[in-house]
Amino acid sequence: MANVTFSSPVMPRDITVYAVAGDRGNLLALAKSHHIPIPFDCQDGECGSCLVDVEHLANSVRCGIALTEKEKELLKQMGKITKAEIMDAEVNDMPPRHRLACQCFVRDEDIFVTFEGDLTLPVKGPALSIAAAVYRGGVQVKTLDDFLGYAVQVEEDAALHYEHLSAAMADCGNADVAALFADLGRYSRLHLEEAKAKCSRKDITVRLPAGSAWPDNATPEKTTLWAGDPALSRLGALKAALQGERRGYEFYYAVAGTTKDPEIREVAREFVREEAEHVDTLKQWIAQEEHALS
Known part of the structure; x- marks a missing residue:
């Protein structure tokens, strides 16, 4: 052996x-x-x-x-x-x-x-829901700054959400899951800074309309995961993270696919590519975790 x-x-x-x-x-x-x-x-x-x-x-x-x-x-x-x-x-x-x-x-x-891994293959986007493909919901994106304002809130809420989960898991003694959420929070912070850097408007605070297409008036990458469960496994954390990342991907994809503004479309596609990488990575991690547990 x-x-x-x-x-x-x-x-x-x-x-x-x-x-x-x-x-x-x-x-x-x-x-x-x-x-x-x-x-x-x-x-x-x-x-x-x-x-x-x-x-x-x-x-x-x-x-x-x-x-x-x-x-x-x-x-x-x-x-x-x-x-x-x-x-x-x-x-x-x-x-x-x-x-x-x-x-x-x-x-x-x-x-x-x-081994280094294959970094040359084009990123394949995850499967999309029907809702994303025909998105015409309550969030109306009319200008590039509007889109970047929404992107800022999406990424900021995601970062805060992951950081909160990381702290909760650390308090529960679940160090492995805490580290995972801390990493995801850092990724969201990087996207947040990218969105801010592209935005020409100084005040980029966005308040979502009551009739938002986002459930419970919450931005896409927030998950329904409860933060205080000390028994949360690494696999459970990965699946919760995938849920949020997939919803964020679908929002950016929907904007890129429905806007008539070429500038908005180009920037939205950049966010699509980044979110697709996260979704693909999380799916790979989940497959490996499930295989290890089996």
Whole structure:
């Protein structure tokens, strides 16, 4: 048995899986079977998209492996293998630190695998509700400053909401969830500053009309989550956050899709892209969390 720990900036936490040496083949196959998002394309050692960094954790001598000429040549082209590592691979059959996940087979040793993640693919927006696609609700956006004013309130309310939840979770001793909400609050603060910077109007305080399309006259990214539940799990927190982020996304999408002002449309689309990234990331985190719990 071997412990294989995967770590990446695109994952919310490190994930350790157990593997029988040679049972699941290469690292890429092992990662795919556990929903670890290592990028890949050809899966045959020719494209380099599944590049990983492998750290051998045991103090004993590493397990030897024959490095194929195809993998060695591609690592050389990518500048990911040194002359000393080439010599060690050719003479002693010792693997280099950088590997291609599709060519690296699991051995009877614990390893720590890190990868950057695929940052080149275009962001895919989440599924939209019918309401977002045909939005004509109570919030009427007539000027760019009107839109930015609403964006400021959306992001400010989201930041305050997440910060409140973070403090409540910390008071309950739920440090993991508290840290998650603190991060989401910081993201909302960044969006808030972006909206303020784009707005030419000094007074950007917005009061929502009583007939607002937003439920309970609350901005979209607020969730129905109660803050004081000490038993709130990380999965529950992620799902609550996804609910708010999805509603925020749909609001920006609706504005971008219905406004007749090209300037408003362009700025709204910027917010759409950012919110889509958050929604996509949260969905990925939830899938990994559910898999870990199962």
